[in-house]
């Protein structure tokens with residue numbers, strides 16, 4: 001269709017969190033590579049723990065699967081024991097990095113300003129950041145979900161008219177992470193609509209908005225049937241090679257459907 005921008009490519013991202021050893025990493029990388037090769041219509045990325053990054057980057061080099069870090073510090077280097085800079089991730093073979101995951105925000109007391117610095121550091125190092133946002137159960141019950149998500153995104157976009165250029169966002173309601181209780185596709189779609197509104201004002205038309213929180217092969221189809229959902233960020237099920245392969249296959253089916261819908265007059 002002349003003048004219509006190409007649709008955003010769906011992304012399936014696996015966040016291994018603090019799990020895995022060399023043996024599991026080899027298995028997961030082989031499965032991700034095979035799944036991605038069989039699904040050229042979608043993007044696939046894995047986010048191993050720091051000790052496995054180089055191994056994963058070597059195993060996945062020459063495949064369509066991107067490797068990313070799970071967090072990065074906002075500074076380039078210095079006296080920050082235990083931390084990793086974006087440049088170090090890049091040096092280890094990463095192309096992407098999760099920033100502001102709720103577990104990092106909570107366990108490492110990372111506030112919105114620190115998240116914004118990490119996003120800037122990721123970009124400066126040439127990494128594609130995925131900004132993670134989401135409200136807690138108490139915030140949702142208090143009717144504050146929109147305010148919280150808009151504040152988290154606003155901190156990153158603040159004062160930069162092109163701040164959403166090259167950014168992807170993952171909406172992960174905290175109450176849905178690792179609980180087996182995902183949001184409904186309608187709940188995800190509503191929040192994705194709010195986020196899209198913010199991003200478009202900051203040149204974020206190409207930015208993908210993922211859903212994360214208890215995504216499984218059984219429920220992924222419901223999320224990807226929502227037009228505003230551009231992929232998934234998966235924790236638990238990304239550690240099972242069979243489940244991760246099924247997630248990539250389901251994303252491929254959704255991508256093929258979306259392309260066919262666009263071609264329909």
Ligand code: PGA
Pocket residue numbers: 015172176177178179180212213214215233234235236237
């Ligand atoms: P989960 O984790 O799929 O285990 O809920 C998602 C995430 O935290 O990225």
